[in-house]
Amino acid sequence: MGFFYQALKKAAGVPTSPNEELVEREQPTFEEDLRDKTAAATPTVKPHRKLSLKFPLESLVAFLSPPVEDENVIAMEQCRVLRARIWETMRHKQFKSLLVTSAMPAEGKTLLSVNLAFALSQIENVRVLLVDADLRRPGLARFLGMMPDKGLNNFLKGDESFDDVCWTLNDSLDFVPTQPVEEDAAELLHGQRMVEFLREAKQRYDLILMDAPPLFPIVDAQVVAPLVDAAVMVVRAGQTSFDLSRQGADILKGKLIGSILNGADVGRKTAYYGGYYTRYGSQAKKKN
Template sequence: MDLQGVLAALRSGWWLLVIGMLFGGAAGLGGSLLQTPVYVSSTQFFVSTTGSASTSEAYQGSQFSQERVTSYVRLLTGDELAGRVVDRLNLDMGPEELVQRMSATAASNTVLIDVSISDPSPEQAQRVATVLGQEFPQLVSELETPDGGGSSPVKVTVTERPEAPATPVAPRPRRNAALGVAIGLLVGIGLAVTRVRLDRTVKALDEAASLVGAPVIGTVVRDAHLEKRHIADRRGNRRTAEDYRQLRTNLQFLNVDAPPRVIMVSSALPSEGKTTVVVNLALALADVGQRVTLVDADLRRPQVTSYLGLVGGVGLTNVLAGTADIDDVKQTYGEGLSVVAAGPTPPNPGELLASSNMARLVEKLRGTGDFVIMDAPPLLPVADAIGLAPALDGVLLSVRFGCTRRDQLQQAAAALSRVGATTLGVILNMLPPQDELAAAYGYGYGYERSAAGNPGTREGAVPQRFFRRVRSSRRRHGQPRRLSATGQDS
């Protein structure tokens, strides 16, 4: 992943960074508050020799003291001295535990030894350091005294008296909180990058085009109004309405010499927005004076009439079964848009869509208007759309941003290619409003919610008496009469 990819991952996963810093800072601060405070009291020893009568003897004594200092550091942190201190102060700990609380260091080329005692009680830390200053010189004197008697050649002097510390040296809440924030930030960056690297969904225009082998001819931004009502507010100032206008324009100029007129819209899997795309694309084409026939060819889960508020009692399956004519089941919606419902659910939807009757119907619809838009079933779960696609001018694939996986999209495109169908392009929908991809087909200015916020009116909604008319007509004539979406005889 290059730098640009890492930056994009951090932008999309910024919340991981924030959560990481919050949790890291809270963990550092909480850990500090839960820790027992530790106080440190220090003392210092000066090691010298006795009986130096001349300068040379003093120099030799200094060298002797420096050599002894290293041994004394180990002696200070030994069990013997710790046991004496424990016995004298009657501490409720053993020599081994006291040794763990002691620290002794000797500066290089000096005869000074610094000793630190840590303890949860500042008073006890001072007492231990004070007794240590008394016991250590006595222990050195005992060890350095010759066997035959006499005085010790080494003298240990306390040069720095221990004091009771006022503030603890640990924990340090501010430092630990800052360290926790830094660690949390690094963890958040790692999670954000890993999240993108492990993400197998389609989120890039060039990636979608490469997987399908066809261009991305439109993008649709996620809109709560569209998700609820499924019809873009074409009279308002919403971004989604402009997205579908842009899709309409791109579709009309895909092939200037032989533009596609009978188009199927499908997707790899369900719930990827194909029916919403079909409905709004048909409405966008009708808005510019095109005569559009919208056919609900998803015979398993038809939704077109539900989105438009029309009646789905009879439709495509009746025509393919020979019990009705296409003109008898058409419903009108607004100006220039005719809708053919799916009709009753058949036992063999795949065979119906791949039949010769369907091929003849496609040619008939081609001559009745400018565009025929078909909502087809998803490509991967069932083979219905695969049998229908070769009879049409081309297929548009609806891809849901951050949901459709790359392998699924690639399999759908390969399935169309195997039967010789033409994939016209990809529609990437449900993009986050602020995502960079959402601006890829924009004009550089934003679209905001209209002041009124009213949804588009459901033009040509069919009353429920349409059902009664259809049933009565079928009983009298064995086929439905030709009715418009307003419920009147045409």
């Protein structure tokens, strides 16, 4: 897990070796994974209701925003790197569910979840489910410019089936939103229904990306972490303290497969950040 602390040190301004990477590298290669994936059986998924989005999905995603603005080129490249590394790790370890969390609020979890989910769904024959697991302050539906009437909260309460709360974003990307709940969110996230939700999702999708709440000061993400296969931690450059991020990493323990340094100053790239920064361009921000 040393690589993770190196990433945190970068975020916190502690000097590190320029060769260290934010997300663990795994074998086999991305190309080999793709080949394996193509040979694998395509999962069958019942069609869900299609969401009508305020903005086309592509325009929300820095990764494929046409026309490409100069400042988005960096984001596109970094998103490709993240996509490849996350997919490599998940495939290699035969993981399917991935929690996207951070130590504190507003570190970029929702923005990165959408970007990554879309990028991962562009891999041939990979079906992705994006889930809003932030039951107190859900942000994904708002980010996508829509307001679905049902979501994870209804499933967890036992009111609705998986198909009733699942929406189609594109051919290979489905979405389970949520509405804010008044009751104890941690209780719902920790219950047997959550286990059932993940079991069902794993049967239908190759990758389940869960946009989670922060690890502090509430416990919601901490109770979901044991239920998922893996977690990545978003660290907002210049914002999150090293100690707090390290505490978050300690809570995630063996689930943590890597960290994402978000929002590092591009101007400070060179030797200090060694190129491992992520900057989401003006398009994603404007539409948010």
